[in-house]
Each structure stands twice: as structure tokens, then as C-alpha cells.
Amino acid sequence: MKINMPRWFYQLASPKWSYDIMGMLLPWFAIAAGLLLTGGIVWGLAFAPTDANQGNSYRIIYIHVPAAILAQSCFMLMALAGGIGMVWKMKVAHIVAKSAAPIGASMTVIALATGAIWGKPTWGAWWVWDARLTSMLILLFLYLGIMALYSAFENKASGDQAAAILTLVGLVNIPIIKYSVEWWNTLHQPASFTLTKKPAMPPEMWMPLLVMVLGYYCFFGFLLMARTRLELLERENKSSWVIAVINEKI
Amino acid sequence: MFTVKNLSCERDDRVLFSQLHFTVQAGEILQIEGQNGSGKTSLLRILCGLSSSFEGNISWRGQDTQAHHAAYCQQLLYVGHHAGVKAALTAEENLRWMQTLQPLLNKGSLTDALRQVGLMGYEDVPCYTLSAGQQRRVSLARLYLSSHPLWILDEPFTALDKKGVVEKEQLIVRHVRNGGGCILTTHHDFDLPDVTIRRLNLDQLSAA
Amino acid sequence: MNFFTAIVRRDLVLALRNRNEVVNPLAFFMIVIALFPLAVSPETAVLSKIAPGIIWVAALLATLLSLDGLFKSDFDDGSLEQILVSPQSLALLAIGKVLSHWLMSGFLLALLSPLLAIMLFLPSQAVGALVGSLLLGTPTLSLIGAIGAALTVGLRKGGVLISLLVLPLYIPVLIFGAGAVQAGVMGMPIAGYLALLGAMMVFSLMFAPFAIAAALKLSIRN
């Protein structure tokens, strides 16, 4: 299990070092997120051309697709961080995983809500058991389970490990769930065109989407680092560096 | 034989003990003293590998106990706060199960071991008909079968009468005379002739 | 191997001595199924259409219900501690316990299912698919459920939490299990479904024991 890693990897394990580095990065992520999201929304809503089939309701993809991407990559990030935390017994990694969970869950809610709303003009119903929406719903359940597990443990270190195990089990299961849900879906209803699977999208349409994806990632990075920093302060509240931070604040 | 270096334990934001150093040699008994809540049971659980909320080094015959957990457990007999006795099984079935778990429990006569702890005639009744004290004695019967070099015993005398206590003391003496080591906690005044008993008081540690 | 047979034997003996723990999930299984004709409709056409789904959902819930106690008594009386301080492998223990649990839950559910198939007017050509899919699917349910049981065994209020953790992970088994029965009803080949269920069983048999062992370790050390 012992693999030698570069020096920065071990520095990340130091709560104070992580706190400081994240504090330095934080404002840049906030600025980038603000600019990219505003630019992407204005571009996508007001300047991108309309879709011939779906009309203007397609403009929902600019908030839906990045949320769906992020919901999944956030889960992968949690599994990675949890795995690192388990192998190298790294507290900071566990804290990153824990801080990511509620953000990932909220991204899943966004993807579900916007996907369902988009379905109304397209399919004529506020909810359709479409393969992607169903998978997304199951992903939300996985997130809720992990968050519930974190809060069920009084001993935070045990909660971290329990949630890491569950996240890794969930990660292994996600492809199986996706495959089975897709298969189930084709069995019960013919494939219809979906929000995300567009054959060829012109650049005027996908460029704003790219901007939005980047914006979402920056916003995610900002939230994740801010939450991690706060959790670090709460966990380490007896150590001298946290007391120094507190004294500076008050 | 058994070395502990720089052991600290924190639970629920409270330091139970810190910077603990001690060794247990073959033929020695280490008695851990302290008031309720001073961390005796936590310390024993850490030594057995049943708790991971600690910092420091624990080694057994020069090998880290965490890294060589299975090899260490092979040599260790632990009698904990819970008896580890299944209520629906009989005393004999329970001991037989413990023998499968622990290869160093002799395959000798179970009836004999049960007689030693005063459970003669209770071999075939399910343990839920026994009192809590009797269930603990089923667990203690393992001591009579054990050839483990290291015993870790958490309050082994609580469920015993005077005669039982004396017998267990003799058993422990025999164990250490044969080159074994023993770490135990007890409220009981514990003084045995011709045996080295070290004492570790957790109260004094935290006061200092 | 000696250790493994000892666990299976011990758990089977324990199950036979506490017969309620075996019978209760089976009774639950039957009651849940009996609720559907009362709640939906007793008509043959309606019931036979929804029978595969109902039986599978009921089997899944019955398994889940029985899993809650899988490690509980061993945790409470200190048996798990003793296993952790022994040189025996926790992963092997997990397989042994899950196997005996399955023999007393999933296996019996599968044996009982033809009776319920008759009560729900499931076409007789699908009964083979029902029993086969339950036999191949419920071991996976037991294995995955045991991870949840091991994670929550040390918690005071584990009951609802375990459902929240485990049910999403049960979905693929449910889809293919109920799908196999549907295919059986329509007279289509079911070998593909059974192969998938079998593959999931082998896959979970390879990975779940380690997850269970890690979860048990952390629950004891908590």
C-alpha cells in the first residue's frame, strides 16, 4: 500500500497548509465563476440561435447539462478523495469528500428539476421516466444516503470512513445502474430524442454551453474550497493555527 | 516483549492520556489503574487493535501491531467488557466456537475448563439461562485452555466470588511464570508473591 | 476453510434456535404480497400483469428487513470484537455469514415464491423464471445489504438508514430480476437475464466481502 508520492501530496495532508492554499485560490475561483456564469447565461439566453425542433425551451440546456456533468464528476471526486483518505489516512481528503457531498446533491437536484421542466413542452408531462432522469434520480438517492451516513456518526473520523466505503461501493455500482436503467427504458418505451443527445450542434449553440460548464466548475471549486476550509476549522478547533485564525477574525 | 511508545488518545475532544511509554516483559504483569472514565478500557482496546483513535507506536516482539495485525492476534487472548458469549448457544458450543477462532486455545477438555470456572453441569444449557456473571465465566474458561503468550484482561475478577478470584490469580501467576505476559485492569487489590507487577496509574498521568 | 464451515454451521444453528428471525421476513413477504390484491384489484388480468414486479419488490424488502439484524447480535454481545482480535479473516467471516443468511432468507423466499405466483395469477410458464431469478438475484441482495448492515451496526438508529443506503444499489438486480419474470410471462428466452443476474452475483461476491470487512472493522473501532 505504501506508494511514494511527491512532496506537495504530503503537504496537502497538513490542514493548515491546505487551508492557506485554498484561501489563496478562493477569490480567483469566485471571480472566474462570476464572470463565466454571467457571460454564459447572457450569451445562451439572449444571443444563441433558437433550436428548430424544440424552440426556445432548449435554452435550458445551458444550466441543465453542466449540472448533470458536475453531479457525476462530483461523485467521482468524492470517491477519489475518500479512497485517498482511506489509503493514506489523510484527514484533509476525507474533509474534501464530505464538503463535496451537499454540493453534488444540489447539482443533482438542479439537473433533475431542469430536466423535468424541459420535459413538459417536449413530452407533455412534468415528469417522464426517461433513462437519464431516472439515473439522475438514483444518483440523488446515493448522495442522500452518503450525507445521512456522515451525519449518523458522532465520531467524525468513523463517519468519514463509513461514507468513503459507501461512496466507493456506489461508484462501482453507478455504471451498472446506468446500464440497467437504460436497458429497462428501451424495454418499456421507444427511445425518444433527449435533451443532451443532439446530433450536431452548431458552434453558436455549444460555445455558450462550454462557457457555462467552465463557470459551473469554477463555482463548484469555489464552494468546495470554502466548505472544506470551514470544516477544517471546525475539526481542528483546538490546534494553535485555528486559534490564530479565530483571533485574527475577532 | 510488548512495547508502547508515545501513546496518546483523544476521545470526544478530551485527552484521555498522552505520551504513554511502557513495556511488558515475559513474566510480568502490568496492572492499569485509574478511576472510572480515566480511559482504562480505551487503553486496553487500543492495545488489542479494537480502537484506532490513538497516536503512537505499539509493537509486539519488535513488530508493529497494526501492520502485523493477524500475526499479533494469533498470540493474543483478550477478555473484554463484553463476554463475547452467544446467548442461544450452550457453554460448550461457545467454547468450541472460540477454539475455532483462536488456534492457540488447546483442544483439551472443555468440561474440565468449565468445571474450573464453576460451571459444572451447565455445559448443555443455552447461555441465556445463565446469569451475566456466569456468562462472563464462560468467557474466562478460555484462560484454562490458553497457550497465548499475551493476555489482555479487562476487569477479569468482577463476576467471581472470593474463591474464584484466588483461583484466577493463581492461574495468572502460572501464566506469567511460564513466560507469558499479562496486562489487566482491576479495582481489586492485587498483590501476588514472587511476580513482578508493574502499575500504571492513568489518573496520576493526567494530573501531572 | 475450517473456520468458514464453522461460521456457517454456527449461524445456521443460531437461526434454527431463533426461528422467529427466519419466519418473520417470510411472513412479511407474504403479507406485503397479500396487500396488493386488496389495494389494487383482485382481477386476474390486473394482478397477473403486475405480479413479477410485486413479488420482486416484496422479496427485496423482505431481504432488507432481515438484514438489519445480520451483525447486530454479534456486535452487541462482543462476538465481533473477539473475531477482530483473532487471526481469522473478516472477509471470510462476511462470506460465511452472508451465505447462512441467504440460506435462511433468499433461498426460502425463492422456494416460497411459486405459491405466491399462483395467488397472483402469474402465468405458469413464468414460474421457472421467477424461482430462477430469485435464486440468482437474492444472493447479490444479501451481499450488498450486508455492506449497509455492517456500516450501520454500531449506530443506535440504523433501521431506516440502512434502507436509504442499500435500496438505490438494489435497483439493477430489481430491473433484471423482474425483467426475467416478464420475459418468462411473454414466453421469451430468459437465459440472458439469468446470466446477467449470475454475473452480478459473482461480481458482488468478489468485492462485497472486502467492503463488509472494512465496514465491520470501522464499526467496531468506532
Place this chain on the structure above:
Amino acid sequence: MGYFNSFSEFLDMGGHALYVWLSYAITLGIFILNLLSLWFKKRAFFKLAKRQTKREQRSL
């Protein structure tokens, strides 16, 4: 402005105003909720820390 000929046309979204604006509103709401919860947690932490430091100073 941009793709649309007038502001009212933009608001109308080709008849899909309800769906588009509802989606964007929900998304914005969830973003703001995330930020608010962060802000509240931070405030609560420093409030508690402040009270603790005061208590410690008094006890000294």
C-alpha cells in the same frame, strides 16, 4: 438585442417563457441557497469561537 428582436420577445421565449424562466429561477435559487448555507455556517462557527474565547479569558 442579440437573437431576439425586442425585450418582450426575449421575455416571452417563443411561448416557452414559463419553462425557461422557471428552470433558471430554480437554478439560481439553489446556487444562492448554497452560498447562504456557507455564509450561515461560517457565521455560526465564528460566533461560537468568539463566545468560547471570551469564556476562556474570563476564567483566566
